[in-house]
Amino acid sequence: MYGRCASYHGDSIAAAYLADEMKRLGVLPLQVNYFQTYTYNCYSLEGDMSLKINGVELEPYTQYRVYPTARHATPNKLNKASWKKQLKNGTWLIGVSQLDTYSPWVVDKERPDPICIEILETALPKKVKKVVADIPIQYRANYLTRNVVGYVPGAVDTMIVFTAHYDHCGIMGDKVLFPGAHDNASGTAAVMDIARIVSQKQPYYTMVFMLFSGEECGLRGSKYAAENPLIDFNKVKLLCNIDMFCGGDEGLMVFNANSTETKPYFEQLKAINEESRAALNLRPRDNSPNSDHFWFSNYCPSIFILTMGQPYGGYHDPDDTCEGCGLAHYNDYLRMILQLAGIEQ
Template sequence: MRKTILLLIFSISLTCFAQDINYTRKTLNTLTSKEFWGRGYTKNGMSKAADFIESQFKTFGLQPMNGKDFKQPFSFSVNTFPGGIELKINGKKLIPGKEFIVGQASAGVKAKADLIEKDSLNFIDDGDRIVVSLKDKLTWSVSQKVNDYTEISVIKSAINEKPKNIETTIENVFVPEFRASNICAVVKGTLKPDSVILITGHYDHLGGMGKDTYFPGANDNASGVSFLLSLAKYYAANPQKYSIAFICFAGEEAGILGSKYFTENPLIDLQKIRFLINVDMVGTGETGATVVNATQYPKEFALLNQVNDASKLLVKINPRGKAANSDHYFFTEKGVPAFFLYTQGGISAYHDVFDKPETLPFTIYENLFKLFLGFNKGLMN
């Protein structure tokens, strides 16, 4: 009976609340703008995004997690491409990002050479310094090392015949100590401030490849950060009996490095975290959402579904087991109960230049917001 009454309260209260979707859209557009250059490793993109997130926490009235500074600095190595990126295949100039990408671990090169066919999809120059691969989709990432050769992926539709010769200029700069920061904030609880619900998401993305091409990263993960900031705005205005804390991580795309650093250098006692919810790629949702670690924490997953069913928010929440695929992972390894939630359906853009804000449908964004409010309230009760 008590559970039924609580769920009825959740259902009524959640239908009365409307998320500030205009703020969310504005935030998404800011995070994916050219000024932030893919929130990565060139043109100061990641640093600008960090400053923006910090400014939002300050504006809302949140407190630094350690009581002093919103930023938790750390460093790691990364291979970057700040300079020229040019490619001609069979004399045809190709468009970076749309028709070709440079492998993230590639060495810089300036070359004009004939290509030798290794197989129907892969071609090399006679010095074995360059590998050209034909792809159906271009997918970029981040590397902490540099190979002694250069990889170039070319979309199949960009050329009409097999690659026979290449002319290319690629400039890379390896940065052994790239400086980044996690952004950490908290809304103190009114009754049990030492009990913490932690909401996390990574704000970094892939950055830029060359002087003219950047990866906006709208779904991955400007959507998650926009969602997190919307929650921060709400909880700052509506403090709960537990503390509600927020972390925007750097270095996720380079290997979930920011969250690993935080768990090794925590700014709060990890044992006081009642539950962690990590959001990454939450801008779609036509077919529902998936929760990693659902099978690890069946009681909390049941609560999530009870809240969802009571207000009919998402069409389905799919359970998934343990996986080291986002920033929840190292917390789980330290004994912190955690979910990683991502939505499904909608756009297929991923780690490419087409992950843009104008293509992101935000299908269930407001309902997802209500789901989080109800779930968090359930945890505190």
């Protein structure tokens, strides 16, 4: 699915797949269909990509990375660069000792910034004589994207909401794909697994499932969902966000575990763990705008659960694959979350 971002509408293909899965499981749509549509301005990098220095082709991702924004070429970054050159069209080429983590970028203005290409120092020749950069960059104004939302009615209308982002970093030219197995196919799969379990037997609480796009572009989907609510947040007992759920050899981390509204849930999780001894450690953290729970924390008790420790393939990396992901703790951790949500198994 092209890394589930704007490239070749990979996010939309993933959204259609998830909506079909919800339908197959018997999860009901919150509106006429499963989609909550919104837009943002972004870039995509579809097509053949090439960077030649003195006639030598460099390898994308491992030797250079394209950041479609000038935010990677700030005066501070330019000062630190071991080598820099600006092309006639404004593109910055920067020599660095370590390439920055790749993320897709959105922009809140009508015209795109000049782009920035970070090149690993070791891939640069002593003297740069000729640069030929062929970077396929597309600016997408008002790119249409969608959250996928559904619910399973319970015995009461008090709700438990499970959220995860299904999007990832897309592609960087046609040869570099970011699969995003750990981040966050794993959390999306966990939420779908919960949907599968609760759709088999009526749960006590009404269970809501929200799968967001746009997380990697700055928590866009969840922000839209929080500001344009499809449910009454006053009736939400707990919102549980899952983001990066593979590995977990060191246990679980819970963000926003220390607020008055959420602390009891963390304590409950601790008690569950004391009984099951599933997680080696259970670490509470303060709230942070680091995943999709953040926007909802103003309206209802919202926590964010992620695994700590290996194994997983990589982070924002072509190596973040299914094969790299260990799922040894998956069932135990999922059971803890089901118990926290009062779901009988």
